Amino acid sequence: MTAAIDVGAAVLAAVARPLTGGPGDYDALMNLVGNARFVLLGEATHGTHEFYAERARITQRLIREKGFTAVAVEADWPDAYRVNRHVRGEGHDGTADEALSGFERFPAWMWRNADVLNFVEWLRAHNAGLRAGPKVGFYGLDLYSLFTSVREVLQYLESVDPPAAEQARRRYACFDHYGEDSQHYGYATGVGMSESCQQGVLVQLQELQQRAADYMRPDGASAEDAYFYAQQNARLVKNAEEYYRTMFRGRVSSWNLRDSHMAETLDALARHLSREGEPAKIVVWEHNSHIGDARATNMGQLGEWNVGELARKAYPGQTCLIGFSTYDGHVTAASEWDGPAERKRVRPGMPGSYEELLHHVGLPRFYLDLRDDGPARRLLLDKRLERAIGVLYLPRTERQSHYFHAQLAQQFDALIHIDRTEALVPLDATGGWHSGEPPETYPEGI
Numbered sequence: 098m099t100a101a102i103d104v105g106a107a108v109l110a111a112v113a114r115p116l117t118g119g120p121g122d123y124d125a126l127m128n129l130v131g132n133a134r135f136v137l138l139g140e141a142t143h144g145t146h147e148f149y150a151e152r153a154r155i156t157q158r159l160i161r162e163k164g165f166t167a168v169a170v171e172a173d174w175p176d177a178y179r180v181n182r183h184v185r186g187e188g189h190d191g192t193a194d195e196a197l198s199g200f201e202r203f204p205a206w207m208w209r210n211a212d213v214l215n216f217v218e219w220l221r222a223h224n225a226g227l228r229a230g231p232k233v234g235f236y237g238l239d240l241y242s243l244f245t246s247v248r249e250v251l252q253y254l255e256s257v258d259p260p261a262a263e264q265a266r267r268r269y270a271c272f273d274h275y276g277e278d279s280q281h282y283g284y285a286t287g288v289g290m291s292e293s294c295q296q297g298v299l300v301q302l303q304e305l306q307q308r309a310a311d312y313m314r315p316d317g318a319s320a321e322d323a324y325f326y327a328q329q330n331a332r333l334v335k336n337a338e339e340y341y342r343t344m345f346r347g348r349v350s351s352w353n354l355r356d357s358h359m360a361e362t363l364d365a366l367a368r369h370l371s372r373e374g375e376p377a378k379i380v381v382w383e384h385n386s387h388i389g390d391a392r393a394t395n396m397g398q399l400g401e402w403n404v405g406e407l408a409r410k411a412y413p414g415q416t417c418l419i420g421f422s423t424y425d426g427h428v429t430a431a432s433e434w435d436g437p438a439e440r441k442r443v444r445p446g447m448p449g450s451y452e453e454l455l456h457h458v459g460l461p462r463f464y465l466d467l468r469d470d471g472p473a474r475r476l477l478l479d480k481r482l483e484r485a486i487g488v489l490y491l492p493r494t495e496r497q498s499h500y501f502h503a504q505l506a507q508q509f510d511a512l513i514h515i516d517r518t519e520a521l522v523p524l525d526a527t528g529g530w531h532s533g534e535p536p537e538t539y540p541e542g543i
Contacts, residue, residue, distance in 0.1 A: 105476050106457035109465065112473045116151075116462035116513070123155055126419070127162060129466060129511055134367070134415045135408055136165070137381040137388035139509070141422045142443075142486035143204065144429030146521040148421050149212035151513060155419075156380045157219065160233055164378055167370055168220070169236045169363055171383040172208050174333050175245045176200050177237030178326055184220040185232045193217040194524065202241065204488040206429055206438045206523035214524060236366055238359040238383070238404075243337040244277040246330035250301070253327035257312050261304070268297035269334075283341030298338050302331040325369050329362065336361075349400045356387060360407035381408075385420050385508075386485050393507035394483075405508075420509035422484075424456040426518040429530070430490035440520045440533045441490050450482040451505055455514045462515045467506045477506035 116122045130136055136159060140148040159165040170177060176199040182188030183196035190196040193214050200208040217235070224232040247269045254262035271294035275282040285291040305312075305328055312324045336358040344351040363379065370377035381388060381404070388405040391397035397406070408416045425445045429438050446452025467474055483503040491498045505512065523530060 102454060102457050105454050106459065108472050108476050109455070110458045110460070112469070112471065113458055113460055113463040113465055115460050116464055116515075123158060123464070125464060125466060126155065126511060127158060129468065130159070130163060130417050132415075133417045134376055134378045135363075135381065135412055136379075136417045137383065137405055137408065137419065139383065139385035139388045139418070139420045141385050141420075141484060142428045142430070142490075143207050143384060143488050144438075144486070144490075144521055145421075145423060145426075145518045146212060147423070147515045147518045149210065149216075149521055151421070151515070152382055153212065153216040153219070156216070156382075157223075159378075159380055160223065165233070165380050166231045166377060167234045167236060167366060167379040169238050169366060169379050169381050170208070171239055171359075171387065172200070172237035173202070173239050173242035173245065174237045174329055174362070175242050175249050176202075176208070177235055180217055181235045184217060184224055184235050186221070186225060193221065197524070203435045204431065204438070205525065206521065207488070209524045210429075211522040211524065231370070231372070234370070236362075238362045238381070240333050240337045240340055240355060240358045241279070243279050243282075243334060243341065244272065246333045246337070247272065249330040250305070250327055250334065253323065253330075254305075257323075258308070261308070264304075265301050268301045269294075271297050279337070279341045280344070282338075283344050286342045287345040293342055294338055295342070298331075298335045302328075302335050305331050325365075329365065332361070332365075333358070352396075352401050352403075356401075356403045356407065359383075359387070360404050360411070363404065363408065364411065384485070384487065385422075385483075386487075388418055389420055389503070389508040390418060393505075394503040395501050417511070418509045420505070420512045422452055422455055422512060422514045423518040424452050424514075424516045427520040427533075428486055428490055428518070429520040429523060430486060431488055432491070433489065436489075437527055438523050438530050440530050441492070442533075443486070443490070443518070444492050444495055446484060447482055447496065447500065450484065450500065451477075451503075452484055454481070455512075456516055458514070460514075461517070462513075465512045465514070466510075467512060468510055474506045478504050480504055483508075 114125055138152045138155060156168060179199045180196045183190045197209050220233055251262055251265055254265055286293040313320045340351055340354045343354060367377045367379060387403050390409060391401050391403040391406045405418050426443050428441055428443050430441050431438060446456055480502050482500045484499050486499055
């Protein structure tokens, strides 16, 4: 350990709050949240058990103590809404496992895992025990479900306005010959091989919005919820069409479209759930790269924005961004897109990284308040490497694939560091996941 790391770790150790698993672990975080309406809980990987488990613990306290009534996650709108129906005692699914079975698209383990199953069961039990007040909902913010959302819009219109459903079917028929392959659509239209469906999906959304009063007139809140669900699906189709059409033009434009959609969905959800002067309070579960303020990262300097930045701008003083980090352990991830889930070993944090600095604090788990203007915050304003593991983990190209520069104390309002972490357990784990990844020297043997 270098002298600089030694001194820096000592500065952090003086203010770090150990997390012991006790009921008072997140008292300081509850104080930090205060009256904030939006608490965004991150993750340094998409496949770490402890990140999911601790987000669930924090969310349970926010629901019980702060009156939060929605959990919005980095998942597709229709798949998450099936879970929403289940936790509210609606729908046809008898168990949490059944409610989560809509998550079929890669990477299914992000939401079909043991930790989410436990949380969904808790949410349903919590809602069932409420004597008054709104039930807590579960919603998706992402936009990958283009074809599923098309079907949901058509199904809704069939039930409320069959002639409008027939008209919508003609507009959406533009997608029919792509075989529900969104990327095929994006490539064909992006390079000019085929006409885009842009005008049709925009007109469909506009027409649905114009008929809102007619569709919501009967049945009160039930009709309003059904319309809101359909409208969000129609908006998703419009935004997903643009996303896939631009994804081959470069990372920045497609990233910004995706995060703009998620921020727009969060805003629409907040307006829908606010009742009679009571603003809705929403917990968000997404990757650090989405909920940490992009302006504090080198990606932001390249022109990218994200949900955390957009939320801070839209709701100044009403947001709380919480990052998570780990030094080493194991993670559930794939080696290639659409590949099977594997249990992979996470390499120790690189020299000079935030992960290395936090590791040398010497505590297995701790919480840091990054708003507190003291030596620790000033230390964490220094630009350092920070690791991000998504649905793929490629340890052989770790530096290029998983690290970027950031200023941690501007990126987040608080940080939770868990030094050694374990892989989350998929509900549909294969034999390959249980056996773990081969040694890094395989097949060369050196």
